[in-house]
Amino acid sequence: MAWEQRKLGELVDVCSGRDYKHLSEGDIPVYGTGGYMLSVSEALSYDKDAIGIGRKGTIDKPYILNAPFWTVDTLFYAIPKEKVDLNFAFDIFQNINWKKKDESTGVPSLSRTAINEIHILVPQYDEQQVLGQLFYGIDRLIALHQRKLDKMKELKKAFLNLIFSQKLRFRGFTESWELRKLKDITYPAGEKNRENLPLDSYSITNEHGFIPQDERFENGGTMRETDKKMYYIVSPHSFAYNPARINIGSIGYQNTDKNVIVSSLYEVFKTSDDVDDRLLWYWFKSSYFQKLIEQFQEGGVRLYFYYDKLCMGTLSLPSFEEQHKIGKYLDTYDNLITLRQEKINQLTKLKTTFLKNMFL
Secondary structure (H helix, E strand, O other): OOOEEEEHHHOEEEEOOOOOOOOOEEEEEEEEOOEEEEEEOOOOEOOOOEEEEEOEOOOOOOEEEOOOEEEOOOEEEEEEOOOOOHHHHHHHHHHOOHHHHOOOOOOOEOOHHHHHOOEEEEOOHHHHHHHHHHHHHHHHHHHHHHHHHHHHHHHHHHHHHHHHOOOOOOOOOOOOOEEEEHHHHEEEOOEEOOOOOOOOEEEEEOOOEEEEHHHHOOOOOOOOOOOOOOOEEEOOOEEEEOOOOHHHOOEEEEOOOOOEEEOOOOEEEEEOOOOOHHHHHHHHOOHHHHHHHHHHOEEOOOEEOOHHHHOOOEEEEOOHHHHHHHHHHHHHHHHHHHHHHHHHHHHHHHHHHHHHHHOO
């Protein structure tokens, strides 16, 4: 049968959350726009599942609320009416561009009226159930892969701590690690682009390290049309980082086969021949490097960690052969993490495509 055009308010009852501070501690979960917060003694809904959607703040991240539950006053909860499938209703909520429904000039906000007046196409209940189960299955698969990815990342952190504390070593390596000064195993490597060469402009992100500015910014970023003489040329096998963001992991390794340029705000350096760059890369991602940053960073409102501060640090290194083996092992593990993330991205893209096509 043909799908019927309806208003969202005809499919769900949009209810308001309330303050929970007068309640006692208990086993009923309290939810806000960011998810679970704590547990209390009473529920707003004891037996009816719903969809949580932000009233203020984060308004574009709906999620399913399993009864019993309580929601705070910044989170609406929408209970499906009779002959409306919960999972199908959730699919509808995920397919709406909620930011376009924002009624504020400051903190993003939604009203009950704005939600209720949204027009959508809806099939019969039996078809809702089939479609709802399809997307529920995809969501469960994404959640399963996400849990595995999170565990892999936690395991990697544990590996890094064990390896750099020398509690975990490869068989056959027994020599003591040597304490080295970073000023003795690194050297500045950024050259000014004085001839204004038309090299590709790159930025550095926490997640992906070096990334072309065309991928990060729709217009190519501020460096597309600007004079590039003051920017640094970064040759292959160089490290670079933002001294104002290194504390949150903004460091990259230039592993392309060409020169690129980065902002002159970045610190650029290379390593001596007796250091395996891959091992050092993982040390930069460990808690040991984070402690070094916390020890030597300087500034007021914004903290900075310049190259001269990096040079004040030390680290213990094994023989070059052991360095290489550790770096190769961690690269292999990182590749497994990347494959898991790609699987999640593929499933998410598949789900998004299905949703868009379903509500055409």
